[in-house]
Amino acid sequence: MKKNDATLIEPSSAAPNASDLLQAQQSLLPLLRYLVAALLLTPILIVLALRPVLTHAPVNILGPSAIFVLGLTTWYLISVHKINAAIELGMVGIWLAVTGIAIFTGALQSPVMVVYPVMILLTGWLVNVRYAKLMTGLTVVTTLVLWLAEQRQWLPVQFAPSAAVYAVNQTSVVVLSEVLIVFVVRVFKLRLKQLYETRARLKMQALALKQSEDRYRAMIEWSPEAILVHRQGTLVYANPAAVKLFGAPDAATLLAKKTSDLIHPDDRAAQIERMKSIIRQENIAPFTEARFLTLDGAVIDVQVQGTAIDFDREPAIHVSIHDITERKKLEHEIRQLAFYDALTQLPNRRLLDDRLKQVLSASKRHGSYSALMFLDLDNFKPLNDSHGHVFGDALLIEVAARLKQCVRETDTVARFGGDEFIVLIPELSLLQTESTKQAMDIAEKIRNTLSAPYSLNRQPLAIADLTHQCTVSVGVVVFMGDRTRAQDLLAWADAAMYQAKAEGRNRVHLFQEPAA
Template sequence: MLFNSSEDANFVSENKASETSHIDIYRTLVEHMLNGVAYCKMVYLEGQPSDFVYLYTNPAFEQLTGLKQVVGKPVSEVIPGIRETDSQLFDIYSRVALGAEPVRFETFVESLSMWFWISVYSPRPDHFVAIFDVITERKQTELALSDAGKRWSLAQQAAVAGSWYWDIKTNAIYWSDELYELFGLEPQKTEAGFEAWRELLHSEDRQQAEQQINQAISDHLPLANEYRIITPTGEVRWIRALGDTDYDEQGLAQRMTGICIDITKTKTAEIALQESEERLRLAQLAADIGIWDWDIVHDKVTFNSQYYKLLGLPEGVSQRYEDFLAMVHPEDRSRLDARVQQGLAVGMQDYNIEYRLIRKDDGVTRWLVSKGRFIVENGQPLRGFGVIIDITERKQAEKALRESEARYRQMFQANPHPMWLYDLETLRFLVVNDAAIAHYGYSEAEFLAMTITDICPEEDVPLMHEPQHQAVWHHRKKDGRLIDVEISAHLLEYEGRSAKVMMANDITERRRSEERIHYLANFDPLTGLPNRTQLNDHLKYALSLAKRSNGHLAVMFLDLDHFKDINDSLGHSIGDALLIELAKRLCLVLRTEDTVTRLGGDEFILLLPGVDAIGAAHVAQKLLDAIAESYRIEHYDLTLTASIGIALYPEDGENLEALSKSADTAMYRAKQEGRQCYRFFTQEMQAHSARNLQLVNALHHALEQEQLQVYYQPQISMRDGIITGAEALLRWQHPELGMVSPAEFIPVAEGSGLILPIGEWVLRCAVRQAKAWMDEGLGPLIMAVNLSAVQFRHPDLPEL
């Protein structure tokens, strides 16, 4: 029997705040985690895992995956085809839900086109919790530092939804055929544009939809917009618009690209669910309370209709206390009876007890609370009266809260990133997770004896009192190492105190990688000198100054003499060390505003702003003198010389390409004239270079076009006048250039490598001619052929 007092008919849960305080803390922790969290239940078909249903997701789940309103839905509906495209992921979840050990792994989820780091464990049979982080950016950085992910993702979404493109500068808009279909329009009849779009918008959503677009552009945020349209046929559709904006270097919006998705079914279900929840709330508010009144003297009990309903009894049926007691759950029966007997013995003003009761009609066990009063006079019980209230939902909620608190605590501890709570007033650590202990090297006891200032630099301390923030801080680990961390923090109440929950993401290695990438993009990795990219920037700036002031600048092309011999004989490690030492010497000779760049190998370009011909000659000689001083590399004493070509602005060129080419030409003249010297570029060099290029091009075709001829200088014995031999002489008769001197074209052939086929041709001609003369009866003779040094170095010469 249930005994309650009618004066407590407005009974409500009195300890609700204390019952939910801890779960609110852990819920806040998980709600503000940067990691996605999903709590799911596995579904079985014929004893085998076939699907799973989302029971809970935190906000980060939606932000990271883009999947919204998934709670209560099976994954096969949320991500169709996941069993086929990501079977490995599904198998891992299945094994863990069936009792396997927790698993941490990285995987590419094909159905979402994203890389994930996932930690999964099972808090109870057939259930699992997945904590994850999207690591697509990190994977892309590792593979190629690719920056194409955003548009690739939009293109994939556009394959199944209507896509659009807006050129903001020209206001031109493009709609895909799928978007026309989604809007119920025909491309032939309607031109894509804002006016056509506005005409479709529901009047209640028009202002909000346009504001969302403008807000996304001004805030530099992705567009996420939901609104209704009315198609030409009168059909109302819910649309979700997603998009990204591209900006120029000044931060001005240039274009926006995105997709529109029909979410009518989802929205309809969502609205229906909201209406259903509102009806349920009203029904709960209007719920009746069971009332009982026991006349103990006459052993007569009266009840209201709700009492019978709560106990599952036909209304009006007679019930004694013993009948009621038999319906109480066996585990609660003796406790309730003891409480009633106490009331019957001495009276009771505050009869209040919670218990389980097995309903008579359907056998369902419900939690009830009885509140009331027993009246006893002179040791004689007279009357008991009160109310009963069904608190099954509250009890279930309390159980769910306890389980949820345990899950949130597990999620807090299982988070791979360091997390902690600290007191805002004292800055003392209150709670830390295992990841913080492992990452920072302090034990839990050491953490709880410290304040946040013990691991933070002094300049970051004021940030700790702000309500919430995201920033990059420096932290110091127990071993003294400084690390860079991204901080995400939020305020909450913890055991009556203002506290802050904080998560730290160590980005030290990422920053080092970014710095290394920036370094490699701008500097020579061996010598540390600026690379050609920086040279271009410095030259553009120097040229702009020189043009404005009618000033000068010099560009030098420096090439080491015979450096290849050092690499070949002593090895590249010695050569690299020598280049590093040389780079230091060059920097010591030059001014701060000068730039020296290593092009690769043993070639360097030097930029000297504000320097004329006299100054350039002075610097060039200083460079030659510094280079020529002895080098001590390991146990070798080495010497170097260099050849330098100098080009001046504006005489020899007005851009880097022209000046570099002129300096390069002058450098080769320095090498031709003995090396270890410098030469200024002249127009004669330009003419010589052009002539050289003309001869090289023409010489390539001289053999096949039979422009080369061999003449023979006879060798005659002065004693008897007999021909004893001949010297083969090569001549070149070009149809346009005329007779080209061997003194001019032989060096060109040697420099271009054409001397090998030409030399072989001359040898074969001379041998054939000698054989022909002997066949004609001339007798034995000596045939002399001039060979180039290049031919002597060729390994195939003896075989010709």
């Protein structure tokens, strides 16, 4: 199977559950009942047959009595549903009974010796192989002990049975052996049936699992969501949607890349740390946003979800990738419309209010002075009236560009409306006098920059550029954050600007608070 066709689901091992074991035990009950019946009836028949000679050799009743007690005990365990205990007791009890009978009926020449192999085989089927090996070892040791006892004449004096007693003993052993053999055969058939049933069940489970895997693979393959599977930074699977998202000609080309090749450098460290957290199965947010790179280097915004899985029987990470590039663009456009002027791309009044609140808070916290400048173009209206709004808009765009060149990146240049602009200068000096001088120097720089001639051409059919001279009147207020409010600052700067216009335009006027 190719890597790109590998399934994402690993089959689990089919271990027998409690229900299967209970069913197997229940299926043994009929056979166990037959065994108990044999254990109960055989001693009775032996005692009846040996009754004439029991007075001469009462020891012969020990074997049948032991087997009868064993049968009763086994029957009790079965009645209280202790099947395993009944089986184990039955096997051990019969083995002990056979050994006891052999001691008093000829040792190695005893007819019951043939029962041992049947017992070993039966134990292997009913209990387990380990139990059968244990019984085999005990049988071998018992056989050697019986041989040694026979050689050293340690065995009790054997009673010479009559032909009738001998016939009964032989018949009893044959019957018991036959019962055990029949029991072994039936257990073998039962086990074989269970194996066939288990095989059939496993085959059905495997078929169901394969069908489930096929459905899952089809779902993944046809999913519009891009899906990657990687192991330690090496890609091992990519669905068609992922191939399309990253602009790869085929899956093999994409799989030749490392995961780090697909992540934007600024987001790479965070994503690698997230992968480690997924492998460690730590509690992290299910989704995260990041920037990825297509194979041609283009940046795409994505939402990523990672999950630890088994892929080809080894740990891996399944990654679902949702392209949110268009959504991010839309969010940016909405933000631009909400907080920026569409013509000049400068902050609008809404964003200016927020920036002014931040500057007031920082000024109060640090104890430094800041400055607010209100700018109004002096001869903007004649340009609009004479040449139309196209040139007027071109002038405003150029004014915005010049203003940004006159201040720091931390300063704010905003369009207040029409031909009015605001410049916000935070964090000047801790001294008012020095801060006022810094603010006036910046204002003069702005006035001189904006007073330079403008070369305007925004009409497609225009033959030559339009040169326009435009000055500006600037009102300046220097403030400390704990001594004023935002609306007061705007009002004071506006008043200072109108004072500059009243003084002849093209000048800077500093607002002075009236004496208390």
